[in-house]
Each structure stands twice: as C-alpha cells, then as structure tokens.
Amino acid sequence: MRHVLSVLVENEPGVLSRVVGLFSGRGFNIETLNVAPTLEDGLSLMTITTSGEEQIIEQITKQLRKLVTVVKVVDLTHLQSVEREMVLIKVNAEDERRAEVLRIADIFRCKVVDVSGNDLTLEITGDQGKIRAIVSLLQRFGIKEFARTGTVAMRRSMQVD
Amino acid sequence: MERTGAQVLLECLLQEGVESIFGFPGGAVIDIYHHLPEYPALRHFLVRHEQGAIHAADGYARATGRVGVCLVTSGPGATNTVTGIATAYMDSIPVVIITGQVPTPLIGNDAFQEVDIVGISRPCVKHNYLVKDVKDLAWIIKQAFYLARTGRPGPVLVDLPKDVLQAKTVFEYPESISMRSYNPNLAPNRRQVRKVTELLRRSRRPLVYSGGGVISSDASEELTWLCQTLRIPVTSTLMGLGAFPGDDPLWLGMLGMHGTYAANMAVGHTDLLLAVGARFDDRVTGKISSFAPSAQVVHIDVDPTSIRKNVNVDVPIVADCRLALRGIREELEICPDLPDWSEAHQPWLEQVGEWQRDHPLRYTFSEEPIKPQFVVEKIYELTKGEAIITTEVGQNQMWAAQFSKFHRPRTFLTSGGLGTMGYGFPAAIGAQVAFPDKLVIDIAGDGSIQMNIQEMATAVSYNIPVKIVILNNGYLGMVRQWQELFYAKNYCATCMHLNPDFVKLAEAYGAAGFRVTKAADVERVLKEAFAVPGPAIVDVVVEPEENVYPMVPAGAALTDMLLV
Numbered sequence: 072m073r074h075v076l077s078v079l080v081e082n083e084p085g086v087l088s089r090v091v092g093l094f095s096g097r098g099f100n101i102e103t104l105n106v107a108p109t110l111e112d113g114l115s116l117m118t119i120t121t122s123g124e125e126q127i128i129e130q131i132t133k134q135l136r137k138l139v140t141v142v143k144v145v146d147l148t149h150l151q152s153v154e155r156e157m158v159l160i161k162v163n164a165e166d167e168r169r170a171e172v173l174r175i176a177d178i179f180r181c182k183v184v185d186v187s188g189n190d191l192t193l194e195i196t197g198d199q200g201k202i203r204a205i206v207s208l209l210q211r212f213g214i215k216e217f218a219r220t221g222t223v224a225m226r227r228s229m230q231v232d
Numbered sequence: 233m234e235r236t237g238a239q240v241l242l243e244c245l246l247q248e249g250v251e252s253i254f255g256f257p258g259g260a261v262i263d264i265y266h267h268l269p270e271y272p273a274l275r276h277f278l279v280r281h282e283q284g285a286i287h288a289a290d291g292y293a294r295a296t297g298r299v300g301v302c303l304v305t306s307g308p309g310a311t312n313t314v315t316g317i318a319t320a321y322m323d324s325i326p327v328v329i330i331t332g333q334v335p336t337p338l339i340g341n342d343a344f345q346e347v348d349i350v351g352i353s354r355p356c357v358k359h360n361y362l363v364k365d366v367k368d369l370a371w372i373i374k375q376a377f378y379l380a381r382t383g384r385p386g387p388v389l390v391d392l393p394k395d396v397l398q399a400k401t402v403f404e405y406p407e408s409i410s411m412r413s414y415n416p417n418l419a420p421n422r423r424q425v426r427k428v429t430e431l432l433r434r435s436r437r438p439l440v441y442s443g444g445g446v447i448s449s450d451a452s453e454e455l456t457w458l459c460q461t462l463r464i465p466v467t468s469t470l471m472g473l474g475a476f477p478g479d480d481p482l483w484l485g486m487l488g489m490h491g492t493y494a495a496n497m498a499v500g501h502t503d504l505l506l507a508v509g510a511r512f513d514d515r516v517t518g519k520i521s522s523f524a525p526s527a528q529v530v531h532i533d534v535d536p537t538s539i540r541k542n543v544n545v546d547v548p549i550v551a552d553c554r555l556a557l558r559g560i561r562e563e564l565e566i567c568p569d570l571p572d573w574s575e576a577h578q579p580w581l582e583q584v585g586e587w588q589r590d591h592p593l594r595y596t597f598s599e600e601p602i603k604p605q606f607v608v609e610k611i612y613e614l615t616k617g618e619a620i621i622t623t624e625v626g627q628n629q630m631w632a633a634q635f636s637k638f639h640r641p642r643t644f645l646t647s648g649g650l651g652t653m654g655y656g657f658p659a660a661i662g663a664q665v666a667f668p669d670k671l672v673i674d675i676a677g678d679g680s681i682q683m684n685i686q687e688m689a690t691a692v693s694y695n696i697p698v699k700i701v702i703l704n705n706g707y708l709g710m711v712r713q714w715q716e717l718f719y720a721k722n723y724c725a726t727c728m729h730l731n732p733d734f735v736k737l738a739e740a741y742g743a744a745g746f747r748v749t750k751a752a753d754v755e756r757v758l759k760e761a762f763a764v765p766g767p768a769i770v771d772v773v774v775e776p777e778e779n780v781y782p783m784v785p786a787g788a789a790l791t792d793m794l795l796v
Contacts, residue, residue, distance in 0.1 A: 081413060084362070089354060096355045126540060133537040139359040139379060142413040 073102070073122045075154060075224045078135055079143040082108055082115040086140045090117060093138065099123065099131050103156075103221030114142065118223045147224050151231065154224040157196045159184070161216035162209045164191040172212055179205045190215055237366040237397040238263035241330065242271045244373035247405045250301050251275060252292060252665050254285040258305020259345060260332025263397040277665060277694060280686040282309050284658040286316025287684065289327050291659025294645045295620055296666045297450065299326045299380050306332040307345030310391075311352065315652055317387045318356040322649025323471060324448055326385035328376050329353075335395040336364055350391050358386030366399035371406050378409050383416030384535040385448055416534060420551035425559040427547045428506070428530050429567060432560075435504035435528075437580040438464045441487065441516075444471030444648065445509015445533060445553045447641040452476070454557035455508060462564075463573045465584050467495035469510050470633055471648040478617065478637030484584065485593070488516040489784045490630045493591035493793060496784065498584055499524050500791040507531045509553040512542040513649070522789035532556045591782070593634050594796055599751045601775040604628070604703040608635035610754050611673060611701060614762065619671040620663045622646065622656040624680030626710035628703045629656075630780040632675040654683025660698040661691055671699070671762060678704040678731050688741040691767040699761055700769045702734055705776045713779045717794070734771035744768040 080086045087106060094101050102120040109116050121131060128146065135144045147154075160181075164172045169191070176183060176193050179201065185192035195205055199222070206214070235243065241264060245253070253276045257265045268276055279285040282304045289300030304313055310331040320327045334343040350362045359379050361372045369392075376388040432438060446455050446468075452475045459466045459482055466476045467487040476483055485492035487499055499505065505527040510516070517523040520542060531538070531545040532553055539548040549556050564570065595605040608631050611619070617639040623629040623646040638644045645663060647655040660674040674681075681702055691698050712726040738745030744764045748757045754772065761768040782793040 085350065085354070088351065092354055130537065130541060137535070137537055139411070139414050 072124070072148070073120060074128050074146055074148040075152070075222060076119045076121065076132065076135070077145045077147055077224060077226075078117040078119060078141060079109070080115050080117060081140040081142065082113050083140060086115070089138050089140055090119075090135065093134055094121075094131075097130070097134065099127065105221040105223050118221065120222050145226065147226055151227040152224050153227060154198045154222055155196055156199065156202060156220055156222045157194065158202055158217070158219040159192060159194055160206070160209060160214055161185075161190050161192045163189065163213035163215060165189060168212060172209070175205065175208050181205070233402070234400040235403045236263065236267070237369055237392065237399050237401070238267045239270070240366065240369050240401060240403050241373065241392065241397070242267055242274060243403050244370055244405060245274055245301065246271060248299070248373070248377045250299070252277065253301045253303050254279055254288040254292070254662065255303030256282050256285055256305070256309060258309045258332060260306035260334060260394050261303065261330075261392070261397070263394065264303065264330075264332075276303075277661075277690060279658070280689050281684065282312035283316050283654065284661070284684050284687040284690060286313040286327065286329065287319065287655050287658035288662035288665070289329075290316060290320045290325050291622060291645050291662030292666050293320075293325050293327055293662075294659070295642050295663035297448070297642065299328055299377055300662065301328050301330070303330045304332070305345065306334055306349070307347045309345075310349035311347055314353060314356070315650075317353055317389065319647050319650045319652045319655060320387040321356040321358070323444060323647065324385050325387065326380040327387040328380050329387060329389040331389060331391050332397075333362065333391045333393040336393045337395070339393065349389065353389050356387070357389050360389040360391065362391045363393070363396050366396050366401045369396065369401070370404060374406050374409060375411070379414065383414075417550050418534065418552040418555055420532075420549050420556040420559040422559070424547055424549045425556070425563050428549070428560055429563045431504050431528055431530065431547065432462060432564070433567075433571060436576065437502050438462070438504040438506065438577065439498050439502035439527075440464050440466045440506045440508065441499070441510055442466060442468040442472040442475050442508045443510025444469065446472055446475040447509075449509065449534070449553040450641070451509070451554035451557050452641045454554055454561065457561060458557055461573065463577045463581060464506070465498060465581065467491065467498060469513070469516055469648065470646060472510060473633060473644045474638035474641045477639045479639065484588070486633050487790070489518065489786075490634065490780050490782065491784075491790075492588075492593060492634070493782055493795065494584055494587035496782070496790040496793060497587045500789075501583070502527045505529045508557065509533060511538045514542075517542065518784045518788055518790040522791070591795055595778070597751070598775065600749060602748065602751045602754060602772055604631050604705065604772075604774040604778055605635045606751055607701065607703060607754055607772050607774065608632055608675065610758055611675070612636040614755065614758055615671055615673070617643070619643070619673050620645065620660070620667065622660040622663065622672070622674045624656040624674070624676045625651045625653045626677050626680060626708065627705075627713065627778075627780050628675050628677040628680065628709075630710070631703065634780075653680040657681060657684050657698070657700060658687045660700075661687060661696050664696045664698050674698060674700045676700050676702045677709060678702055678706060678728055678734070679708040682732075685737070688738065688743055688767065692742040695766050697765060698767050700767075701758070702769065702771050703774050704731070704734070704771050705774050705778065706731065707776055709778075710780070712777070716777070716779070717783075718785070734769050738769035746770045747773065749773045
C-alpha cells in the first residue's frame with residue numbers, strides 16, 4: 072500500500088543522504104521525494120511517498136525517527152490530509168490541434184506557462200489521480216518533456232470521522 | 233585565552249573523562265599529535281594499523297562500559313577504521329572516532345589523502361559530523377560522546393579538517409545538551425509492565441532470552457534477580473553471555489545456530505518468551521516461522537526499530553533494560569497473591585533439566601591431537617571466570633562461548649553482529665589497557681589471528697600482557713565445517729597451507745611463544761604463559777577437522793539440530 076510520510080528534519084548538510092541512504096541501505100522503496108526549507112529556521116520538510124506492507128512501513132517510520140537529524144515523522148496515510156503535486160508538461164500543439172490541447176488544459180484548470188509555434192507548456196496541480204488523468208489525455212498529442220515535483224501533503228486541521 | 237582546534241579537541245576529551253586513546257598519526261592530524269604531550273592525562277597508544285585502533289577502542293568500551301576513543305588521519309587512516317566502526321555499530325558499542333580531513337578549501341578536490349569518510353561511514357555509525365568551523369568543535373564533541381553512550385549506544389565519527397584544527401577560538405565546554413531530534417525513551421510504560429507481570433503469573437513455561445542490551449544497560453543484577461526469584465530458566469545470545477551467572481542451574485547456555493540443545497528446545501516449547509535487550513538475529517532464530525511457536529513474546533529494547541523487525545511481539549516495551557526490569561520487579565513486589573514460583577515452574581524446570589542431561593555440550597577427548605574444546609575448558613578451569621576473554625570469529629568463537637562459563641558482564645568480548653575476524657586481539661589490548669591487573673585472553677584461530685597480528689608490536693611496546701591462545705587447526709575452520717556439511721567437502725580456499733611458526737612470530741615481536749601438541753601439556757603451558765609478565769602466544773595444535781556442535785543448519789528450525 073502507498074504511504075505518504077511527512078518528515079521534519081534538521082536542515083544541515085548530509086541530511087538528505089542520511090534519509091535516502093536509509094531507504095536504499097535497508098531495501099525500502101521511495102516513489103517520490105520532495106524537500107524544501109520550512110518557515111522555521113534550520114528545519115526542512117520532506118514529503119516521501121513509499122509503499123510496502125504495514126510491517127515495512129512501521130520499520131521505515133521507526134528507522135527514520137532513529138536518525139539523529141530527523142525531528143518528526145508523520146504517516147499521513149491514515150489521517151485526512153491534503154495531497155498535491157505540481158507538474159510541468161511540454162506537449163505538442165501544432166496549429167490544428169492547439170485548440171484541443173487548450174480545451175483539455177482548461178478543463179483541468181492548467182496554466183499555460185510557455186508557448187512556442189509547436190508546443191505548449193502546461194502547469195498543473197493536483198493529486199495523483201488528476202495527474203494520471205491529464206497525462207493519459209495528453210499522451211496522444213505527444214508529451215515532449217515532463218517534470219514533476221513529487222507529492223507534498225499536509226494533515227487537515229479538522230479530522231472528521 | 234585562544235586555543236587551536238587541536239587543543240580544543242584535547243580539552244574536550246579531558247572534559248569527557250577520556251584516559252586512553254588508540255590511534256595512528258598522519259598528515260591531517262599532526263596538529264592533534266603536536267599538542268598531545270601537553271595533556272599527560274590522555275594516554276595515547278600507537279597501534280600498527282588503524283583497524284587495531286578502532287577494535288582496541290571497542291574492546292576498551294565493552295570491558296568498561298565507557299566510551300572508547302580512536303584517533304586516525306584522513307584518507308586511508310579513516311577507511312582502515314570502517315570495519316571496526318561497523319563492528320561497533322552492529323554490537324551497539326559506544327566509540328568516538330576522530331578522523332583527520334584535508335583542509336576545508338580542498339574538500340571535494342580529490343586532494344592527497346582525501347576521502348569522504350562521513351559519506352562512507354554513514355550507514356554504519358549512529359551519527360557523524362564534519363566540523364567546518366572551529367567554533368562548533370566543542371559542542372560537536374560533547375554531542376558525539378552523548379550520542380555514543382546514551383539510548384542504544386553506538387559509534388559516532390567526527391571528521392576534522394586540518395584548517396579547523398589549526399584555527400583558533402576560545403574554549404568553552406557546553407554544560408548541557410539539548411537536542412530536539414534525539415530523546416531516547418528510557419522509562420518503561422507502566423501499563424505494558426503490568427501486562428508482563430500478568431503474563432508471568434499465568435505462564436507455566438517461561439524462558440528469558442537475554443542479549444547484549446542487558447550488558448550495555450548494566451541490567452545484569454536486575455535480570456539475575458528476576459530469573460532466580462521467579463525460577464525462570466535463562467538463555468542468551470552470544471552478546472549477552474556474562475549477564476547471568478554461567479554456573480547457576482537456571483542457566484541453559486547460548487541459544488541459536490550453535491546454541492545448546494536445552495536452550496533451543498526450551499525456545500521451541502516455552503509459553504512465554506521474555507526477550508531482554510536482544511534483537512532476534514537470524515543466527516539466533518533459525519527459521520523464523522518456527523521460532524518460539526507456542527510462546528507469547530515480550531520484547532524489551534531501548535531501540536523501537538528492534539521491535540517487530542523480525543518477529544511479532546505480544547508485549548513490546550521500549551525502554552532501557554535495567555529500568556524495565558526494575559519496573560517489573562516493583563510491580564511484582566506490590567502484586568498480591570503471587571504464585572509459588574518454584575512449584576508453578578517445577579515441571580518445566582524438570583523438562584529443561586532433562587534436555588540438559590540428555591544432550592549436554594560434549595566432545596570426544598583425545599590426547600593427541602588435542603581437542604579445541606578441551607583447551608577452552610582448561611582456560612576456564614585455570615581462570616575460574618575471572619579473566620576477560622575475547623575471541624576472534626569462527627569456530628574459536630563458538631567453542632569459547634560454549635565451553636567457557638561467564639559469571640559477570642563485560643568479561644566476554646566478541647564481534648557478534650558483524651563477525652569480524654581480527655577483532656579479538658586488538659580488543660583484548662583495549663580491555664587490558666582498561667584493566668591492567670586482569671588476565672586478558674584472546675581465544676583465537678590460526679586464520680583470524682593473522683588478520684591483526686601486527687598489533688603484537690603495540691602489545692610489546694607498551695607491555696600490554698595480553699595472552700593469545702591459538703586453536704590452530706590449519707583451517708578456516710568454520711567455513712571448512714560448512715563445506716564439509718553442506719558443500720560436499722569441497723575445501724576450496726580454507727586450508728591455511730602455510731601458517732607462520734607462531735612461536736617464532738611471537739619471539740620476533742619480543743613476546744613469549746609456546747607450543748602445545750599433547751593434551752597432558754595444556755594445563756602446564758597455559759599456566760606458564762599466563763604467568764609471563766608480558767604478552768604471549770600459545771600455539772595449540774588441535775584436531776584439524778573438529779566441528780562445532782550442536783548446529784542448526786541455516787534456515788532450519790531451532791529444534792532441528794545436528795548433534796555430535
């Protein structure tokens with residue numbers, strides 16, 4: 072099962088390789104990884120998506136907590152949370168098909184962030200399902216480049232049963 | 233007054249109560265060595281190879297419970313410690329490793345003797361640091377020692393660039409430490425403790441399975457009280473030997489691949505397994521699905537990752553072993569209507585006793601060639617468990633664990649998790665430095681001893697009177713045993729065709745050398761060697777193809793043992 076882990080770490084050299092090394096050294100899997108500084112000085116937040124059976128996920132969270140530079144680990148999977156990912160997609164958009172691409176972009180509330188004679192670059196934000204959906208729709212036009220941030224996620228303030 | 237980074241480091245070591253440093257100099261750490269004579273309270277032992285330094289620091293730590301310190305230069309000096317760091321990491325031994333590094337402006341340039349030791353050692357240290365500013369040095373050293381000895385202990389490496397060692401600052405040692413990201417939980421959860429006492433009351437076939445955590449948390453007394461009061465038989469891992477008196481009738485010996493018949497059978501039949509400071513290593517459990525099949529499992533460990541890593545646990549207690557065992561004792565003491573433990577466990581103890589009588593550890597005596605087990609028994613007889621025993625790795629290690637008895641913690645030092653050949657001799661040097669008046673004996677094999685034999689020069693030059701007893705069978709015996717049993721006797725690359733003359737080798741270093749070939753001479757020669765004021769090697773020519781039994785083949789259930 073897929074899990075989203077929110078990992079607060081000390082923002083110091085080597086912290087990323089400690090986390091990544093833990094995953095590779097123990098044979099755990101990283102699907103996506105996002106890391107950036109938080110508003111608090113000296114702390115960064117990593118969002119890691121991984122998958123595995125419960126016992127593996129339990130090991131992953133415990134092993135992460137054991138790292139001296141890791142401050143906090145939250146498994147968002149069983150909490151209500153907001154999950155987003157941003158993707159930049161450069162897609163073929165020759166004159167005759169441009170309108171069609173733009174229509175899809177509009178439906179998915181993408182932003183057009185770059186344009187040329189042959190292609191459009193779209194910015195889209197959403198959860199994994201939405202991103203999978205637009206990718207599958209745009210594939211027939213030909214996706215020339217594709218860059219995604221990996222999941223970022225946050226626990227919802229209200230946890231409703 | 234301003235001091236250089238090198239002086240700050242040495243001041244910090246003094247503040248931490250360090251007395252002995254095991255090290256080897258080099259370009260990147262000359263500044264530290266330059267100032268070392270200003271600190272006569274810090275005794276430095278010059279080894280002959282950096283692996284010797286890290287193992288000696290490790291042996292010192294295991295024998296004393298204090299943090300061992302190792303000091304080496306950059307590049308090859310640092311990489312030569314890696315095996316020893318991994319050894320300490322696997323066995324949770326508190327060691328601080330100080331490595332030199334090229335000057336910060338050169339880092340990343342492939343400078344002379346540059347290596348990314350922080351990167352290399354990352355998977356096998358509890359934590360490590362690269363110090364980039366001399367102002368950070370004091371608190372980093374303080375944290376390094378704190379991390380090494382608290383929680384689940386382990387090695388911590390501090391990498392010191394040469395320009396940081398030369399830079400000047402005002403020395404101020406921080407008084408306290410607060411780390412938002414590191415707060416090991418030590419006190420047991422009361423509710424969990426109550427669950428354990430409840431299970432203990434109901435159990436008819438309880439078994440204690442203790443490990444190295446009992447030794448590192450100094451919980452030996454608490455463990456002994458619990459087992460003796462409640463009449464619970466005890467087995468332990470290799471790492472746990474010595475935590476429970478080896479001559480107590482409740483003692484079953486070691487469990488696992490080369491555990492005793494009684495210990496492994498007890499695991500197979502217990503209804504309550506109390507795992508204390510042990511981590512269910514594969515050499516202990518055998519086939520995991522058949523391990524303790526009818527037992528409820530209580531697992532006490534200070535490291536949450538140990539729990540449910542390999543086996544499912546009914547009652548986990550994340551806590552310091554000593555505090556947890558004390559908690560159980562306190563809970564029992566306020567518990568009304570406790571059973572009469574002797575009566576409650578009598579049938580079980582009788583059953584266990586029967587297993588002990590039916591299949592004790594045994595071997596067939598022979599006058600010549602000498603049996604290695606006989607030598608270990610003789611060492612025990614002569615030292616009565618008062619010596620500190622270290623081992624190398626392989627058959628020598630297993631025979632030492634089986635045929636010697638250990639009565640006190642920190643008297644058996646061996647590389648359990650990593651299985652590092654070449655560990656025993658330098659570790660013995662470290663232990664002997666800590667306890668100059670004790671008899672320290674390395675039980676070695678002819679293969680392992682050659683992996684760090686160069687430390688004989690260290691032992692002789694500081695007159696560290698370690699005794700090495702080589703069980704010389706001319707083979708890498710444990711591998712040969714596997715080849716015999718599981719690889720059609722294809723003894724590929726396990727015969728030590730050309731061993732040196734160990735007696736002459738000892739003498740060449742300025743140590744004493746002895747050779748024994750007949751069982752009748754073993755006692756006399758051992759006595760003679762133990763009486764030598766300096767280091768000595770006793771080369772005991774033993775049966776070449778003796779095997780270690782019992783043996784649980786890899787992947788088999790613990791109760792499926794090959795017996796003699």
